Amino acid sequence: MELGEQPxxxxxxxxxxxxxxxxxxEEEMGEPEVNLEDLTPEEREVxxxxxxxxxxxxxxxxxxxxxxxxxxxxxxVKIRRxxxxxxxxxxxxxxxxSADARHVLSASQDSRLLVWDTYSGNKIHAVELKSSWVMCxxxxxxxxxxxxxxxxxxxxxYDLNDExxxxxxxxxxxxxxxxxxxxxxxxxxxxQILTCSxxxxxxxxxxxxxxxxxxxxxxxxxVDCLSLLPSDSNVFLSGxxxxxxxxxxxxxxxxxxxxxxxxxxxxxxxxxxxxxxxVTASDDGAVRLFDVRSDQLLAQYEYEYPQAGVSCVDTSxxxxxxxxxxxxxxxxxxxxxxxxxxxxxxxxxxxxxxxxVDREGVALCTGSWDNLLxxxx
Numbered sequence: 001m002e003l004g005e006q007p008x009x010x011x012x013x014x015x016x017x018x019x020x021x022x023x024x025x026e027e028e029m030g031e032p033e034v035n036l037e038d039l040t041p042e043e044r045e046v047x048x049x050x051x052x053x054x055x056x057x058x059x060x061x062x063x064x065x066x067x068x069x070x071x072x073x074x075x076x077v078k079i080r081r082x083x084x085x086x087x088x089x090x091x092x093x094x095x096x097x098s099a100d101a102r103h104v105l106s107a108s109q110d111s112r113l114l115v116w117d118t119y120s121g122n123k124i125h126a127v128e129l130k131s132s133w134v135m136c137x138x139x140x141x142x143x144x145x146x147x148x149x150x151x152x153x154x155x156x157x158y159d160l161n162d163e164x165x166x167x168x169x170x171x172x173x174x175x176x177x178x179x180x181x182x183x184x185x186x187x188x189x190x191x192q193i194l195t196c197s198x199x200x201x202x203x204x205x206x207x208x209x210x211x212x213x214x215x216x217x218x219x220x221x222x223v224d225c226l227s228l229l230p231s232d233s234n235v236f237l238s239g240x241x242x243x244x245x246x247x248x249x250x251x252x253x254x255x256x257x258x259x260x261x262x263x264x265x266x267x268x269x270x271x272x273x274x275x276x277x278x279v280t281a282s283d284d285g286a287v288r289l290f291d292v293r294s295d296q297l298l299a300q301y302e303y304e305y306p307q308a309g310v311s312c313v314d315t316s317x318x319x320x321x322x323x324x325x326x327x328x329x330x331x332x333x334x335x336x337x338x339x340x341x342x343x344x345x346x347x348x349x350x351x352x353x354x355x356x357v358d359r360e361g362v363a364l365c366t367g368s369w370d371n372l373l374x375x376x377x
Contacts, residue, residue, distance in 0.1 A: 057296060065289070065299045069337035075320060077333060077342050079364070083121045085373040087114055092367035093150075094354050096139045101358040104365050106373055107137035107148050115146070115160070118363065118375050127158050127169040133181075140187040145172075145207075147193055149182030155195050157207055175205045177212055183224035188233045194250075196223035196238055204250055216248055218255040225268045231275050239266030245280055247292060259290050261297035268312045272319040279322055281310035287324045287334060301334040303341055312354050317361025325352030331366055347374060 036044055089110040096105045103124070104116045111132040115125035133151035140146065149155040155175040162168040180198025187193050188204075192213070196202045202223060204214040221242030229235040234250045245266055247257035264284035271278045277298070280288045286302040287310055301322060308328035315322050321342065322334040331345040331352055350369035357364050364376040 060294070061296070065337065066339045072337050074335070074338065074340075075342075077321065079333070079343060079345070079376050081345075081347055081374055081376050082363075083118065083375040085116050085118075085121060085123075085375065086371075087116075087123050088112070088371045088373075090371055091350075091369040092353060092371060092373060093135055094137045094148075095356060095365055095367045095373060096137055097356055097358045097365065098139045098143050099141050099359055100143060101360040101362065103139070103143065104373065104375075105137050105139045105146050106367060107134045108371070109134065113137055113146055113148055113158070116373070118365070121375075125160055125169060127160075129156070136182055136184045138185045138187050138193070140190050142190050145187070145190055147185050147187065149185050149195065151181045153178050153181060153197070155182055155185050155193065155205070157193065173207050173210050175203075175207075175210055177203060177205075180222065183222065184226045186226050186228055186236075188228065194226060194228070194236065196226050198222040200240075202226070202236075202238055202248065214250055214253050216253065216255070218246055218258075219244070221265075224265065227269045227271050227278065229271055229275055230273055237269045237271065237278055239269040239280060241265040243282075245269055245278070245290065257292060257295065259292070259295065259297070261288050261290070261300070262286070264309075267310070270314050272315055273317060274319060277319065279313050279315055281313035281324060283309040285309055287313055287322055289322075289336065299336075299339060301339060303332065311352060314355055314357050314364075316357060323355055323357065323364060325355045325366060327351045329368070329370075331355065345376070348372065 135150035
């Protein structure tokens with residue numbers, strides 16, 4: 001099966017409403033012991049409500065994803081490295097596909113954003129950054145703008161073309177308002193961009209005015225990743241060092257749901273195309289699959305040796321394959337339904353820091369601290 005093909009049996013073949021958890025009690029993240037006498041009446045009420053919710057979740061955990069999918073046919077994956085993108089002088093920290101599924105934006109500590117033509121492997125644009133400590137980048141849906149941010153605490157937006165259509169790379173807006181590093185930035189449109197930060201907040205910005213539209217705060221730790229719902233960019237996920245993922249609705253300006261399960265920082269999260277499930281990557285070495293309808297952790301994927309943190313994650317268009325980048329230089333392909341390791345891509349020479357599947361589901365791009373990006377299909 002090629003990367004872009006739809007498998008005969010996808011995630012939709014399983015009754016996800018009947019699959020409400022996979023982990024036994026010994027594998028779940030244990031709650032720290034709480035002395036109720038040390039809590040205020042309000043804190044005690046919140047704690048009791050959490051306990052009641054946990055009991056309700058456990059009551060409906062009557063089966064597991066892997067148990068329901070055990071008779072599902074296995075799929076074969078044929079994935080090959082097609083091209084190396086060479087041009088960065090030091091570690092690649094972030095990448096993003098353009099909406100045309102042809103161009104890739106990459107960010108590196110060499111103080112440059114590079115735009116690549118993945119068909120030819122050539123660099124077609126270079127944007128010089130004021131700060132080398134870049135941690136994220138984003139491609140606007142129109143392909144006319146790009147953005148980046150990092151330890152400078154600001155989100156910088158660049159116009160790739162001038163008024164005459166020539167290559168530009170001019171900074172048109174610097175969005176300052178965060179008190180911590182930028183973990184990620186994502187365009188909603190050419191006029192709006194969403195950012196998350198080490199200051200525990202997410203902010204929606206009006207690019208034309210540089211003003212904050214909405215400020216969202218509910219995490220108790222640094223916010224490192226975002227994922228916009230494919231069918232509605234007003235709904236998004238955020239992952240944090242508080243080991244939680246939160247679901248937000250920009251129209252209501254508040255957190256709608258909090259999902260737990262990781263034992264350490266959540267460093268990446270991605271929606272599946274169905275809009276009901278998402279995958280996460282964590283420093284605890286596990287990839288996890290969640291379901292927002294049942295408010296449950298459905299499955300976790302991890303290989304025991306060597307134990308390494310997961311730095312980035314994405315899925316195939318159908319959701320049947322999970323792609324995970326690890327600190328031990330590998331990219332691992334997981335079967336979402338069966339929980340089996342499908343393949344290991346071991347061609348990077350350092351930590352795999354970022355990866356993404358293009359909008360058409362045909363190609364995978366991986367970026368690494370070995371200064372390279374690689375295109376697979």
